[in-house]
Amino acid sequence: MRKCGTGLLAIVLTLMIALTGCSPSADGGKIKLRIVTMFGGTDPAKKTYDQALKDFMKAHPDVEIVDESMTATGDDFRTKVKTDFASGNEPDVTFFFTGAEAEPIVQSGAVIPYDELFAKDKAWGDAFSENVKTQMKAKDDKIYAVPVTGFYEGLFVNKSLFEKYNLELPTDWDKFNKAVEIFAENGIVPIAGSLEESYYLIEHFILSAGGPAGHNSKFDNGIHPTWAQGLEQIKEVYDKGGFPKDALTMKDAQAQELFKNKQAAMIVNGSWILGGLTDKEDVEVLPFPVLPGGKANPKDLVAGYTSGFYLSKKSHEDKDKKGLALELIKYLTSKDMIKKFAEANGGVPAVDVTVDSLPTVAKNGHKMVQEASSLSLPIDAQISAEAFNEIRKGIPYIVQGKKTIQDVLSAAQKIEQEKTKK
Template identity: 45%
Template sequence: MKKSMIFVLAMLLVLSVGAVNAGAVELRVYSMFSGADPASGVYEELIEEFKAEHPEVKIIDESATLDESVKVRIENDFASGNEPDITMYFTDSQAKPIVESGRVTPLNDILANNPDWKAGFLPSVLEQVRYSDGNIYALPITGFYEGLIVNLDLFEKYDVKIPETREDLFNAVETFRTNDIVPMAAGLGMTPHYNIEHSILKVGGAAAHDAGIADGINPMWIEGLNHMKELYDADAFQKDTLTQDWSGARQLFKQGKAAMLVEGSWAIADAQNEGANRVTIVPYPKVGENGNQTDLIAGFTSGMYLSKEAYNNEKKQDVVVELLKHLTNKEAIKKIAEANGGLPAADVTPAGLSKPYQDGLEMFKNADHVSLPIDAQIQRPAWQTLVDGVAYIVSGRRSAENILEEVRKIELQTK
């Protein structure tokens, strides 16, 4: 009798679990918090917290480092109606394919109906991510700043001044090269993104950098790209810079074989190589008369999008909004900012930041002007043409003018 009763109870338990699983809500989430991203651990904790609070929800986490192949995958998913329920993606010009797919939900009314949640965001940040049609489609978590990451041990060992001017920069290049240290690690052949932006900004100034290319080719863009060629000709980069991407350049810096790296706040933790390197981040030096030493590339250019299909699904609507709240509330923003050293989208003060991150936030506060990256201002096909053209420019196979003419032509075709 007891065995029969145990069997019956076991079967009831199996059936009840099956019923729960059959009724489970499945949510797909994509975020950039993956791989070496310093906030990936915090993000995973947030997901686990939500799962513990909502056992009826099954979360499929599709997070991955956002490289060009992942960008293409995301845009194709939206184009084909196979997008995740929540997607972390760009809020600048690169947002156009997914916003104009018609498959993301405007969040204005949702935020208005949740005033405590909305109040957690800095109003200025919500304005920065507002799309051109007046709607807010994505909720930011942290922003970024870019600059020149330097290895303090190498600068002190060889008595080199941290560069603030063109003369300082080329003196540093000469000293480090003489001592068999790579002056500046870069992946010019595949990922010259940050070198492009800083060269144009610090040669031509913020107005030139922010002018875009649709209305004509600014001479300062030509001079900025030629600055990169000058550095290349001065042997500032590693020998295989034209065949490497950002990961190879960063690895060289981590190993203490390179003195400088042009990247952003997201790279600081990795650049420290678990404390093996003493690093800081400073503004890229002023290298042209129109440049300004304290001007920066920084801002909020990514956020969490909510799928319209998920929001309009009666079974998913409440729980997918709850997940979006959980990932973007004030406390979550604070935790992620403390992990990645980024600029918080909420009115919070990150605690326990290491010295390089403190330096970065101070650098941001002292900036005379903050510009968004060039790839936030021009269309992606045009930007990719510029990226691909750098190797030709620095190696002397094509002129900066020639590449920029092609970039402008593509910008006008795709705008």
């Protein structure tokens, strides 16, 4: 934004406006930085993020941050970000997913890679390990997103409910299956799961069926048979009363509330759920059990780094913005801030810091990642959002018998093939 002098004689000011097209700014000529992130709604790191923006503006009094953050649950956030970029209205800073979902953003040329910026600021760039950087690379082998925390997913359980009904924790399928039956018989929701927003259920049942090879097969060689096997098990659990009665229309946030309030014994979700739990000491996290005939190792996990801060090329090259968008990203991804984010959301920090005061379940989650036999990125980070949503939106039809699994997967495969041709 061009800044103009104030307190000048009216005639001089009028001449300046005429000659430069510049007008006095009602906000005192502050540099506006627009940012869009997932740290909105009920996100456990929202308070940490909000305070970080205040602190940055206090340290940079010439900056005004316009924050348009939203919750990432559902489609609204993804739609907003993609629409902004498609219309040339990209924010100065965007916190978004990586992988297949980010390809349109990367291919737009509207964001710049960090490789050279890391090289110029080695203290900042070297704080991220090569493993982290490798997972953040786009198809062109460049890094366009800087992560804050990674995540792990798994089966979270309310231990007190298992104790009440004399059940062993669901470390294998038999124990899991028995727990589903006993809780359903006693009016306790076995698994707090949204079948309308079924991201986590899909990837865990498929990983359990096919192991990493099946889970990560995408549609490279047709439809991997273990995908149908995994989705069939979702239907079987549904038929046993394993999900809430309104699971077909329930949102993930509502499912989390059921688990939080101990109205449900289990939930398949990610490490971010810990921030919203009030009784963390009663919660344990386990790898999702291997279903009958499944090819997974009992310690296979869905985990990794799948989101980060993107820097607008237009903003970075705008001399009037003085490189402050990059400075904001560096601040939000500094060691101190990453530690604070990890403390808030229970995620795995993207840099080497010690996270203090973690509850036992979070420590066990980090240990689970360290001991994992494999780490797979979520399926929706590996195929296009459109193809994955075809599967996700098909789950309610599958469990009700209104669509066949093969029809749903074939439709998703067709969408993926069309996307990869472009």
